[in-house]
Amino acid sequence: MLYPEIVVAGCGNPLFADDGFGPAVIEEMQKLTLPDNVKVVDAGLGGPHFIFTLLDPEVTKKLVIVDIADYGAEPGSITKLRIEDLPPGSYRDAHSWDLTEPLQRIKDRIDITVIGCQPKRVTDPEMEIGLSDEVSKAIPKTVRIVLETIGVDYGTAI
Amino acid sequence: MSKVVEISPTTRHEGHSKLVLKVNDAGIIETGNWCSITPVRGVEKLAIGKTPEQVPKIASRVCGICPIAHCLAATEAMEASIKVEIPKDAKLLRYILQLANRCHSIALHDILILPDLYLPGTDVKINPFSPEEPVRSVAKRIQRLREISQTIGQIAGGEAIHPSNPRVGGMYVNCSEQAKTKMYDLAKEGVVLAHQQMDFMIAVLRNYQKRDWVDVGGMKVALPKDLGYHDQGYLATHPFYGSSSLDECPSWSLDRFKEVRPWDWYMGEMEISLEEPKYPVGGTTKLGTKVNPQMEACTGIPMYDGQPVEVGPRARLVKYKNFDEKGTIGQNVAREMEYTDSFYEMIDCIDALNPSGKVVADYIPKGDGSLGWAANEAPRGTDVHLAKVKDWKVQYFSMLVPTTWNFATCSAALTGAPWQLAEVIMRGYDPCVSCATHMIVVDEDNKVVAQKLIQQ
Numbered sequence: 001m002l003y004p005e006i007v008v009a010g011c012g013n014p015l016f017a018d019d020g021f022g023p024a025v026i027e028e029m030q031k032l033t034l035p036d037n038v039k040v041v042d043a044g045l046g047g048p049h050f051i052f053t054l055l056d057p058e059v060t061k062k063l064v065i066v067d068i069a070d071y072g073a074e075p076g077s078i079t080k081l082r083i084e085d086l087p088p089g090s091y092r093d094a095h096s097w098d099l100t101e102p103l104q105r106i107k108d109r110i111d112i113t114v115i116g117c118q119p120k121r122v123t124d125p126e127m128e129i130g131l132s133d134e135v136s137k138a139i140p141k142t143v144r145i146v147l148e149t150i151g152v153d154y155g156t157a158i
Numbered sequence: 159m160s161k162v163v164e165i166s167p168t169t170r171h172e173g174h175s176k177l178v179l180k181v182n183d184a185g186i187i188e189t190g191n192w193c194s195i196t197p198v199r200g201v202e203k204l205a206i207g208k209t210p211e212q213v214p215k216i217a218s219r220v221c222g223i224c225p226i227a228h229c230l231a232a233t234e235a236m237e238a239s240i241k242v243e244i245p246k247d248a249k250l251l252r253y254i255l256q257l258a259n260r261c262h263s264i265a266l267h268d269i270l271i272l273p274d275l276y277l278p279g280t281d282v283k284i285n286p287f288s289p290e291e292p293v294r295s296v297a298k299r300i301q302r303l304r305e306i307s308q309t310i311g312q313i314a315g316g317e318a319i320h321p322s323n324p325r326v327g328g329m330y331v332n333c334s335e336q337a338k339t340k341m342y343d344l345a346k347e348g349v350v351l352a353h354q355q356m357d358f359m360i361a362v363l364r365n366y367q368k369r370d371w372v373d374v375g376g377m378k379v380a381l382p383k384d385l386g387y388h389d390q391g392y393l394a395t396h397p398f399y400g401s402s403s404l405d406e407c408p409s410w411s412l413d414r415f416k417e418v419r420p421w422d423w424y425m426g427e428m429e430i431s432l433e434e435p436k437y438p439v440g441g442t443t444k445l446g447t448k449v450n451p452q453m454e455a456c457t458g459i460p461m462y463d464g465q466p467v468e469v470g471p472r473a474r475l476v477k478y479k480n481f482d483e484k485g486t487i488g489q490n491v492a493r494e495m496e497y498t499d500s501f502y503e504m505i506d507c508i509d510a511l512n513p514s515g516k517v518v519a520d521y522i523p524k525g526d527g528s529l530g531w532a533a534n535e536a537p538r539g540t541d542v543h544l545a546k547v548k549d550w551k552v553q554y555f556s557m558l559v560p561t562t563w564n565f566a567t568c569s570a571a572l573t574g575a576p577w578q579l580a581e582v583i584m585r586g587y588d589p590c591v592s593c594a595t596h597m598i599v600v601d602e603d604n605k606v607v608a609q610k611l612i613q614q
Contacts (some may be wrong), residue, residue: 002305002308002309002312002318013219014219015201015204015216015219015220023320041317041318041319042317042319042320043319044218044219044222044225044319044320045219045221045222046222046223046225046319046320047222048222049172049222049223049266050308050318050319051319054301054304054305054308056301105287126200127200127201127203127204128204129204129216
């Protein structure tokens with residue numbers, strides 16, 4: 001099965017500074033040994049095309065999305081959001097498939113949590129590589145929150 | 159008296175683009191301009207000074223749909239510059255990854271064009287998300303094909319979205335014997351589904367072609383038999399993979415390539431004089447709005463042998479398999495025909511793969527600054543990356559992506575069609591616009607002199 005029971009997807013584009021937060025968290029998480037029913041995936045910009053539209057609710061029960069979210073907090077602050085909290089248009093499929101949002105389509109059958117980090121600097125459309133210090137420091141905490149969300153007690157000291 | 163109508167933004171494809179159309183009294187397009195309105199990004203600038211290993215990773219991030227094509231093209235451009243030949247099994251793994259990516263892409267495109275098409279024998283358009291038969295089983299088949307392709311891609315490429323396995327000089331790891339068997343089993347399952355899916359799509363496309371009229375937002379529009387015809391040439395470098403400057407007989411040539419500025423090509427400032435609120439979705443641009451494709455277009459116009467050309471599935475089939483059908487329907491049929499070809503080719507590659515063969519070149523030079531290029535036959539067409547590497551640092555990098563080639567060609571193909579069908583023609587190119595926005599400037603002697611960002 002391509003996607004197992006629990007999927008953790010890091011979304012965002014590392015070419016736009018802090019927008020690379022999601023993939024950076026995934027890079028950390030891939031160093032951990034996780035149970036077989038968990039898959040962590042660097043979704044980049046392809047979340048809607050490659051993951052959200054391909055999840056089978058018969059198999060996948062939990063989806064955790066790690067991304068940046070501008071909610072007016074201090075840079076590096078972490079928040080947990082539900083799909084209902086997201087402004088319309090977040091994760092809109094660039095393909096605009098019959099104009100609905102792919103997460104709306106699956107939200108009643110898959111438990112979705114979005115873990116958002118307040119960015120300091122997103123440079124779109126100019127490209128720039130590298131997270132700001134504040135956002136970079138939020139990575140270990142985010143890993144811990146993801147593990148807690150998916151119910152994996154890793155026993156780490158962080 | 160000509161009128162000007164604009165469809166902005168266009169839908170059911172990746173990225174942002176628009177269609178500015180000058181139409182006659184009967185609504186037939188006299189001049190069509192299809193242009194990208196995604197702002198210019200600076201990937202070429204960003205790449206300078208990075209290592210050749212980093213740049214393919216950066217290139218794979220410019221687009222949410224084609225990371226695999228960009229990763230492979232960039233990796234091979236680096237290899238072409240430093241002149242390293244990769245082992246056979248590494249090549250096979252890349253072939254498998256490439257083909258898996260293509261199969262996934264065709265499946266996606268099916269979902270995007272189905273809402274334009276009709277259930278045969280009815281006047282009902284297809285909603286790919288309908289829970290009713292026969293559409294439901296088609297949708298399930300599409301999902302399974304995507305799943306199969308993604309899984310095979312993940313085994314060969316390390317990760318399904320941003321492949322982690324390709325590296326300069328080959329691949330990081332070969333796959334295990336078990337993984338090979340798994341890919342083989344999946345491809346065998348895929349080929350059966352691909353046959354069914356191809357047959358279904360071609361039947362639906364032929365049914366569309368036979369219609370006299372189609373419905374667009376409640377408007378009954380006559381369907382011309384020459385929908386999307388153009389007389390531009392075709393460009394393809396390989397039936398399924400690509401070519402590079404390392405090849406003994408490269409099938410692409412920098413000397414035959416030239417890029418001109420959009421303001422030599424697109425229409426100048428105009429005012430919208432036709433508005434259609436019924437056009438899905440949300441109507442066309444308001445009357446009186448000023449448009450200026452010359453200045454708004456974010457891409458240059460690439461030419462091959464002095465002409466804009468078509469790239470993509472039909473170009474490959476015309477060049478390598480004597481396919482000769484013109485127009486939008488021919489293009490979509492060609493794409494479907496690549497489905498089964500891709501799976502058969504994939505099976506051959508998996509068969510030939512030796513899981514204990516080496517996948518990294520013995521010696522990887524540091525580069526002497528010579529220009530190398532690699533063309534990758536991405537799902538949407540020829541994706542050419544150029545690079546200069548010296549002492550393991552990238553000095554120059556540029557991407558010439560498929561949809562850039564198709565902008566001008568598709569613009570030519572719009573002429574003669576009812577404006578309401580302009581998007582149908584455009585979708586035939588399976589456009590992926592977000593990365594098609596950059597420019598290489600070539601001087602009179604056809605030497606790459608500099609890259610220039612278009613800034614207004």
